[in-house]
Amino acid sequence: MPDQLPDPRTDPPLRADESETLRAFLDYHRETFRMKCAGLDQQQLAQPLAPSTMTLGGMMKHLALVESNWFHEVFLGLPELEPWASVDWEADRDWEWRTAADDSPEELRGIFDEAVEASDRITDEALTGPDGLDALSVRESRREKGRFSLRWILVHMIEEYARHNGHADLIRESIDGRVGE
Structure with missing residues (x-):
């Protein structure tokens, strides 16, 4: 049986308000992704799982x-x-994946952690405002008329991480056989 990855994640609370629940699930998925990339060197982070060209390093930069x-x-x-x-x-169009x-x-990890920290600061500030999760984005959707709520963005980010964590599971196992949730 392959080695299990150490699990540094904190489970989301079973009972919390909507904001705390959404943020806890986003943090849980971010930590899941970090766990999948932990301890890998440059060559391993650049290793694809054929037939895809997707790599954990490319995924980190993409996220x-x-x-x-x-x-x-x-x-x-x-x-x-920047960058x-x-x-x-x-x-x-695939610059972050390719480079x-x-x-x-x-x-x-620095690019990733800096982006996550900035997102958390922006979210913290928005949640202190009168609209909370209902605060609207400045930019409108390109697909339909209207702006995004902070709630929508947080749910979308959870979806983005959940999808890519599935990819990360497969890629990590192909690199060194290590598995984990």
Whole structure:
């Protein structure tokens, strides 16, 4: 039987208000992703599971981009931050996935952790306002008219992590046989 990954996660509370529950589930999924990437070197973070080209390092950089996009750009309406602002997205739609192999584990974790910390600060501040989870994004949806509630963004982020954690399970097991929730 393969080794189990150590589990540093905190289970979401069984009884809490909506805001605490959403944030706890998002944190749980973030920690699940961190657990899947723990202890891996640059080569391992760049290792795909055929036939996909997806890697854990690429996924880490992608999730950092998603955090920055939804909280900083969409919710606050601010311009892209670096390293995203300098990317020619028209020329390379998969830049974050492709370039992650060039980044050290420390660089990838730093980009990821910085994006998560910024998202948490933005969420903290929004939740102290009068609208709480009903606070609306500055930017509107491209698909339908209207702005996103903070609640919608948090649920979407939980979905994003849950989907990618499924990918991360398979990739991690293919790298070293280690499994875990």
